[in-house]
């Protein structure tokens with residue numbers, strides 16, 4: 001066979017999706033696995049959204065749409081940003097793509113190139129570094145600390161800046177830590193962002209999943225002067241339990257939206273026409289079911305956090321959003337558990353999967369080996385079973 005491209009060597013597969021495929025295969029073979037590794041809500045997509053999709057099919061809405069997405073949906077996103085975030089984006093500043101992940105890939109290709117550096121606070125979602133590498137730019141990892149609520153501090157940002165720095169990624173609520181940036185956290189970064197002339201990618205995909213009265217802010221909400229250098233990414237996957245429908249969007253300066261549309265028009269054309277109609281229904285229809293899901297996640301968060309806090313050697317900062325907990329389990333490193341010497345998060349996650357039948361994600365993939373990520377997007381019954389198994393192994 002002739003050689004594959006250099007790019008294929010540079011990019012790693014998504015560890016969370018690889019794990020999920022393994023877990024699904026184990027489950028299919030009859031293993032009683034509790035899957036706390038997943039990054040998707042366990043609820044069905046609400047009925048009114050599914051019905052909108054069925055209607056779209058019945059009415060023959062099955063042809064190409066504009067590459068950037070149908071105008072009704074972009075208008076609905078514009079209305080959402082105005083109503084919920086107080087931000088003024090016209091439909092021509094919005095591009096709908098095949099999931100938030102696709103929006104992020106488009107943005108990386110439209111903004112960055114070889115020679116550029118992009119700052120990624122860690123722990124980080126597994127995909128950002130790969131997309132930055134895909135663009136030709138270099139990811140610069142800046143650790144954030146548990147004592148700071150895993151939030152990027154100006155001093156750390158300042159130390160990481162170089163004349164090549166072109167962008168910064170902010171993900172709040174954060175996957176994997178569940179932490180959120182407060183107004184003050186964001187304001188503290190503004191001067192440096194402006195001085196260094198950075199693009200900021202604000203990944204707001206978990207915006208609606210926040211608990212205990214916490215408030216969501218993104219950069220342009222607190223600092224309107226950053227509007228022309230910020231790109232907001234969001235989508236319907238997490239809020240409306242629509243992971244498989246693959247609809248996400250970006251909002252940013254018009255020139256960027258045009259550039260992304262150009263790229264998308266050559267790569268994928270439009271996102272799925274029927275899924276766009278479903279997303280339109282999601283954004284404009286009754287929001288009660290989405291609010292119910294948040295309430296349920298909030299209850300589960302409490303259950304998981306309180307349980308983990310009782311396990312010796314597990315230090316768990318209380319998450320404020322998303323549906324993950326990211327406990328530090330490093331006190332257990334060096335022990336032999338289930339017959340295996342535990343040298344880090346990979347070993348622990350493997351023993352948890354193979355001996356305790358609980359799927360978790362090792363923190364190594366998120367660039368924080370001291371922790372493992374547990375998702376509470378699973379039923380309360382499964383959560384209790386999974387947590388008991390973890391406690392038993394670590395006892």
Ligand SMILES: Cc1ncc(COP(=O)(O)O)c(C=O)c1O
Nearest residue numbers: 099100101125175205235237248
């Ligand atoms: C932090 C973060 N951003 C973006 C996404 C993308 O979600 P989707 O492509 O389903 O919209 C995910 C999904 O896991 C995520 O965790």
